[in-house]
Amino acid sequence: MPSLRLAAPGHPPIVYSLHPDKKLTSIGSSPENDIVLPDPLVSDGFAIRFDGQIYTVLALKKTDFVVNGKKRGKHKLSHDDRILIGSCELRFVMIDEQPPTMAEAGETIADIDAYTKLYEFSEKLIQKRDLGELLDALMDAVVEITNADKGFLVLLEGETVDVKVARNINKENIADAVTQLSDAIVAKVVRTRKPVIVSDAMRDDEFASSKSIMQLKVSSVICVPLLDRGRLLGLIYVGNDSIRDLFQQDTLRVLTVFSSQASLIVANALLLNELRVDNKRLNDRLEQFRFGEIVGTSPPMQAVFRKVEKISATDISVLITGETGTGKELIAREVHNRSPRAGKPFVTINCGAIPENLLESELFGHVKGAFTGAVANKQGKFQA
Known part of the structure; x- marks a missing residue:
């Protein structure tokens, strides 16, 4: 109607x-x-x-x-x-519209719940800076939205499997996490780089004979790869040991969204770690060739550094010559800083910028009334 x-x-x-x-x-x-x-x-x-x-x-x-x-x-x-x-x-x-079926309504509610969890995690992504807290929050959301009783975020370091996060349904860490994974399922995802859904692992034709499946008495498992521009970073593995046929294609769709977030976080964390390592290596190498404020690796510069070390311990006067901009003042400063006088003032004077008639006053000072304009006593550079 x-x-x-x-x-x-x-x-x-x-x-x-x-x-x-x-x-x-x-x-x-x-x-x-x-x-x-x-x-x-x-x-x-x-x-x-x-x-x-x-x-x-x-x-x-x-x-x-x-x-x-x-x-x-x-x-x-x-x-x-x-x-x-x-x-x-x-x-x-004009045409009667049929209300959605219970299954369709359930899927809609599940989708809304999934996107709500994704939004909540995105808020945490903005607020939190600690990588461990972020990954814990991610896996807690994954376990909750998939109705799993455990979830693992696994990173691959060469041939080594490193369980970075292992969480249960109570949002607690799982001890001995690596023993809770089916190595057969993990190996297949690593080999194919494609998701795997196992509805009843104990009766599955491919995995039932696996030693890890039999030991763990696994029921439902879903495992998706973490990919960053074609590079396999690791995987997300969630399971439920008491419910069969738990994970379906809609679960995979939701988990794929979260795995994309995880890939982004992990890739950025790995990149940041690489930058830190490179920075430390460069700083360590720089320290090998640093001489106070001067950095030099060439044999002539190393020879200059040795001369500075030698004369710094003496009281002799030193004349430093060189073209403009070659670092004469830096060398003079290093001589001072490495000498017994290091705790006393280091005074620099650009004599070329002082008019000839004021040179004596600048170097040795003057008393009030010594000449026109001398309205007060002034210490010279040598006195300072």
Whole structure:
């Protein structure tokens, strides 16, 4: 039966059936109308007319309404037309729409729950900086959303399998985690780089004979690879030892989304670790060739460093020569810093920038009244 689906802000949706024997259905805000719009700003004077074949919405007064985004005074209705009157929307449904089945409704709820968990994890991704806490939160969400009783995040280091995170349904760490994994399932995912779903491992043709399956008495397992631009970083392994046929394709779809997040986190963490290692190696190498503030690896520079070490322990005067910009002041500073006078001031003077008539005053100072403009005593550089 044709109907109008009413949607209004702050009100639950209402379905009004349009009976074929009713030629005119009134619409307005007053309670006397057949279809009451919960908007006090809407006047009466709208109606649905049925001539036996076609439903037409019309304004009985000089008031426009909107159908599918366009102003109308009269409009022949088709299936899924949307009529906007004030803040209320009326959707015309010509064919009865079947409500979703329980299975479809369940899938929808599961999808909503999965995306909710993904959103919550994304919030934690922004707030947390500790890699261990992030991976724990990720696996807790995976275990919860898949209804597993345990979950593992495994990284591959060459031929070695490293269980980075192992969590149970109570959000606790699992001891001896590597013994809780089926090596046969892990080996297949590593070899094929494709997800594996095992509905009943004890009766599975491929895995039933596996020693790890028999020892662990595994029921349901799903394992997906962690890939970063084609490189296999590791895998996510979740299982339930008491429920068979637990994991389906929709579980794999959800887990794939989380595995993508995990791949991103792990790849960034590995890259950051590589950068730290490279930085430390470069700093260690730099220290081998650092001489105070000077870095030099060439034989001539090493010879200069040896001379500085030799003369720093003496009280002799040193003349350092060289072109502009070659680092004469740096060498002088190193001589000072390595000498017994290191705790005393190191004074630099650019004699070329001092006018000849002021040179004596700058170097040795002057007393008040010694010359015009000497309004106070001044210490010279040598006194400083």
